[in-house]
Amino acid sequence: MRRRLINSTLAVVLVVIAVFGVSLVIVETRTISNSAQESVDSEALRLISVVESKLLGEERVNPAVLAEQIDADRYARIDLPGRDSIEIGDRPDGGVIQGRAKGDHGETVTVQESRSTVSREVGRTLLIIGAVALLAVVAAVLLAVRQANRLASPLTDLAETAERLGSGDPRPRHKRYGVPELDRVADVLDSSAERIGRMLTAERRLAADASHQLRTPLTALSMRLEEITLTDDLETVKEEATIALTQVERLTDVVQRLLTNARDPRTGSAVAFDLDEIVKQQIEEWRPAYRSAGRAIVHSGRPGMRAVGTPGAVAQVLAALIENSLMHGGGTVALRTRITGNQSVIEVTDEGPGVPADLGARIFERSISGRNSTGIGLAVARDLAEADGGRLEMLQQLPPVFALFLSRVAPGSKDHRTQEKEEPEPTIR
DSSP states (O other): OHHHHHHHHHHHHHHHHHHHHHHHHHHHHHHHHHHHHHHHHHHHHHHHHHHHHHHHTTOOOOHHHHHTTSOTTOEEEEEOTTSOOEEESOOOOSSEEEEEEEOTTSOEEEEEEEHHHHHHHHHHHHHHHHHHHHHHHHHHHHHHHHHHHHHHHHHHHHHHHHHHHHTTOOOOOOOOOSOHHHHHHHHHHHHHHHHHHHHHHHHHHHHHHHHHHHHHHHHHHHHHHHHHHHOOOHHHHHHHHHHHHHHHHHHHHHHHHHHHHHHOTTOOOOEEEEHHHHHHHHHHHHHHHHHHTTOOEEEEEOSSOEEEEOHHHHHHHHHHHHHHHHHHOOSOEEEEEEEETTEEEEEEEOSSOOOOGGGGGGTTSTTOOSSSSOSOHHHHHHHHHHHTTOEEEEEETTTTEEEEEEESSOTTOOOOTTOOOOOOOOEEO
């Protein structure tokens, strides 16, 4: 492309020089020839006037006086009636430019100039025109090279940017070139890079969230299947199979929830549900894991509480908190349900060492973990809670207390008068 731009610019300049240069040469040649002819005619008239003045004064026509009236390179001949002709200068050879004038008394003056003088003047003019044309060509080449670099280099950069996007590097370059059309292409590529970056981030987040969120249901399901393989009691098999089917349904709900949140994290399917059922379900699923670790999981608080949200999402949030206590906490894990204002609250606490002070403000950030875990669980849990209009908070670092706040009022409801006041709750085992 760079060579094409240079060649096209140079071709345009050469055409312009050819058209205007030839015209200028023709015009200058005619101008110089006409000027030489006019100069010769003017000298002939001047000589005839001098001759007439001498004759009228009855003076002798002196060749020396006449020689002072013409250029040294010219030849003049004065013809007087009844007298010998007077010649001044050398007669030129070859082609000549001639001027002639006649006086009132029959005298004639002829002035001649060699055409080579005109040719030399035309040659000097052509040399000047050629030099100007050469300078124009050099300037055109330099300008064409500069313009070609200005246009070709950005295109090379844009091609490299497009190639980087195709190879999976979505970082925008934010580089502009001062050419509106190229800057527009750069804007589009940068916007595309940002969109691709967001899409890749969302895909990576979905993969990480899926691997984290599916691990617990799959582990629980495998434990139920192991129970089935180890028993010959038909009733136990039926019971474990029923629980396994329930866990499969929860697993399906987890996948659907992850895909929904990947498309739009604000999308929710909030309904009023029985909070005790979710808590009981989680305790039953996690009790074998805690029993294997020599620990216990208990539930206390107000019974019969209802909340507004997505049951599957709430179950995933509680599972993340319970798993977090199993991995990082110690002692007995307690789930406590209570009411505060128009919200239902589920608190998860344990008797472990608590949350380190340096992680307290960043505990819900992705990739933040106190041990060799992924650091994804609490971040996903908070996203799920916020998608349902709730919130997940850490109320206390030592002992650690995490609380899930859910609305007790159906969306659109304006009647808050039936809300119960917070009061002590009986303990449920």
